[in-house]
Amino acid sequence: MVQKYYGTSQYNSFNQLNYVRALAFMKVIDPLQEAQTRWLDGTRNHPLLENIFSVKYLLRNDALSPQWNFQFDSLAHFGNVTAVRNKFSLPLGFAYNRFMLQSDFNKISRNYTDVALLYAFLIPDSAEKQYPSLQKLSRVDTTAFNVDVYTAAIDSLKRDTLTLTAFSQTRLEGRIKLLQDEMLLLSMPYDKGWSAIVNGIPQQIAIVNGGLMGLLLKQGENNVVLYFQNRYF
Numbered sequence: 001m002v003q004k005y006y007g008t009s010q011y012n013s014f015n016q017l018n019y020v021r022a023l024a025f026m027k028v029i030d031p032l033q034e035a036q037t038r039w040l041d042g043t044r045n046h047p048l049l050e051n052i053f054s055v056k057y058l059l060r061n062d063a064l065s066p067q068w069n070f071q072f073d074s075l076a077h078f079g080n081v082t083a084v085r086n087k088f089s090l091p092l093g094f095a096y097n098r099f100m101l102q103s104d105f106n107k108i109s110r111n112y113t114d115v116a117l118l119y120a121f122l123i124p125d126s127a128e129k130q131y132p133s134l135q136k137l138s139r140v141d142t143t144a145f146n147v148d149v150y151t152a153a154i155d156s157l158k159r160d161t162l163t164l165t166a167f168s169q170t171r172l173e174g175r176i177k178l179l180q181d182e183m184l185l186l187s188m189p190y191d192k193g194w195s196a197i198v199n200g201i202p203q204q205i206a207i208v209n210g211g212l213m214g215l216l217l218k219q220g221e222n223n224v225v226l227y228f229q230n231r232y233f
C-alpha cells in the first residue's frame with residue numbers, strides 16, 4: 001500500500017459490493033458461497049481476466065503453468081518469490097464496440113467465459129436498447145481460440161484506450177479519440193460517489209460487467225474527467 005499497489009485479491013468482511021457483483025457476473029466467484037464474497041481471490045486464477053482488470057505484475061511463490069508462461073515475463077526473484085510482468089496488460093480504460101447480454105453469456109461453457117470478455121462487455125438483458133449504436137455479440141467461436149486469436153483480441157482492445165493526464169485516489173483525467181461510438185470500460189468498481197464529465201458535460205456512468213464502470217462515448221475526441229466525493233461526508 002505504501003508503494004501505491006492495487007491488487008485484485010482481498011479479504012474484508014464487507015468488500016466493495018459492486019466488485020463482488022462484477023466477479024460474480026463474470027463467473028469468477030459463486031455469490032451464494034458467502035465465504036467467497038469475503039475471501040476474494042480476484043483474477044489470479046484467470047489469466048485472461050488479468051488483462052481486463054489491467055493487472056501489470058504478479059508476485060508468486062509457486063511455478064507458473066505453461067499458459068501463464070506465455071503471458072508473463074519473469075522480471076526478478078526475491079527469495080522464493082518471483083516477480084513477473086504481464087505482456088498483454090490493458091490500461092485502466094479501454095474501449096469496446098460490442099456488448100453481450102447476460103443470457104447469451106450464461107450459455108457459454110465455463111471454460112470459455114473469460115474468452116468472451118475479450119470481445120464484448122456484459123450487460124443485463126434489460127439494458128439492450130440503451131446501446132443502439134453498438135454491436136450485439138450473441139456467441140463466440142471458442143473452437144478457433146489460439147495464441148494468434150488471443151493476441152489479435154488484445155491488440156484490438158489496445159487500439160482505443162484512455163491516455164491518463166492526471167491520476168489520484170479521487171480524480172482521474174484523460175483523453176481518448178474514437179473512430180466510432182464505443183463503451184469505455186474502466187477496470188474499477190462502480191460507486192455512487194463517482195461522477196463523470198465528458199467534453200465539459202456531465203455524463204451518467206454505466207454499470208457494465210456486473211459492477212465495473214463504463215462511459216458510452218461518441219466518435220471523435222473525448223476529454224474525460226472522473227471525480228469522487230464521499231456521499232456521506
